[in-house]
Amino acid sequence: MTFHTLGIPDSSSIVTLTAFDVVDDPGVVKVPVAALFGPILPGHENLPAPVFAFLVENATTKQRVMFDLGPRKDAENAAPPIVELIKGAFPISRDITEQLVDAGIPLDSISAAIWSHAHVDHIGSDMSKFPPSTDLVFGRDTLTDTYPTKPTSTLLESDFAGRNLVKVDFTKSELEFGGLKAHDYFGDGSFYLLDVPGHLSGHVCGLARVTPTSFILLGADACHHAGALRPTEHLHRSFPCPGALLAATRSSVSAAHFSPLDSTGAFDLASRTTPLLDVADGGIFEDPPTARASLEELAKFDANADVFVVLAHDISLVPVVGPFPKLLNDWQARGWKDEVTWAFIDEGNPAFRFSPKAA
Incomplete structure (x- = not known):
């Protein structure tokens, strides 16, 4: 499958895309998993995670924007x-x-900061660190009440004060890729925002054209682990798990927690056509059923040879792509998709969490 099968039009316009990991060491980040996904196996109650932010630069106009800003260091x-x-x-x-x-990169060269959504680990230390010339862009449905006007809000007045606020309204766009509404940010087909609801009101993803025929999908918090996106039937067909790793999963993945099993009672990855992990109910996902539906749409991109999916907290790609900051445009030439797609289920990868850990 090529990008055309997703409905993405041709364009010769591209962006350069640089990934930053805002945290010093993703291995020591410990996010409670119960709010994110399940099942939770013994010894895997917390999630180590990077927190990616992205510099997007239009190769023709040189206009720069940020997609997500990571968390603040002064909690x-x-x-x-x-x-x-x-x-x-x-x-x-x-x-x-x-x-x-x-x-x-001078801060006054950043024309806009795009929030994928308004959770604290995506909105940066303080928007007031950017000059007033930097627009703030977010999905139309983002809740913008601030503390102390709304005592329970996790946003501050300084996040919005003194700058142009741009609400992306997907109802005004006729573009749709892979079942997701799209907005052409620069107007030249080089960078799109995608309407990907379910996690939080106003949640958007990014789709960056990094060569005329290849893309990086910035998955934000559509999910927090590659195992909530993979495997799928489409992925098995387009990017089958390498034979040695496939064989290893028969014993490395807990048959007591994951199915289906083969005739010997071992886990059978090749027959599994739904993601190993599921979005948590009662956690930080505002609308879990809608989030699951969004992931089904994103899975179409994930199975496409021309699209490399980068989730905001995907630690599975850190050993392959890092260290950061890193220019991502040549992902296809470097073979990163082949290396990363099934890395989450490799026992040697920090994302592996599919068998109990000994106490």
Whole structure:
């Protein structure tokens, strides 16, 4: 399958895409899994995770935008309702604004910051660190009430004050790719925003054309682990699991927790056509049934040879793609999709969580 099967039109316009990991060490991040997905096997109650932010630059106009900003490093200055929850959660010595400056990117060269959604680990340390010339872009349905006007809000007035606010309204777009409404951000087919509901009101993903025929889908928090997206029937056909790894999963994946099983009672990955993990009910997903439906649509992109899916917290790709910051445009030439797609189910990968850990 090529990108045309998703309904994406041709264009010679591209962007350069650079990924930053805002946390110092994703291996020491410990996010409680119960709010994210299940099943939770013994010893896997927490999730190590990177927190990616992306610099998107139009190759023709040189216009720069950020897609997501990561968390703030000064948790004590966050909105009071969220301070205790995030204090110590993310080891950060340099927030995204500092990392950009370190990389030689002046903050006044960033024309807009795009929030995939308004959770604290995506909105940055403080939008006031960006100059007033930097627009703030978010999905139309994003709740923008701020503390203290709304005492329970995790957003601050300084996140919005003194800058142009742009609400992306997908109802006004006639574009649709792979079952998802799309908005052509630069107007030249180089970078799209996708309407991917379910996680939080206003949640969007990004679709960056990094060569005329290849794309990176910025999956944000559509899910928090590759196992909530994979496997699928389409993926098995397009990117079958390598034979040695497929054989290893017969014993490495717990037959007591995952199905189907083969005639010997071992886990049978090749026959599994639904993701190993499921979005959690009663957690941080605002609408789990809609989130599951969105993941079914994203799975079409994941199974497409011209699209590389990068989730905001996917630790499975860190050993392959890192260290960061890293330019991602040549993912296809480097073979990263082949290396990353099934890495989450490899016992040697930090994303593996499919057998109990000994206490």
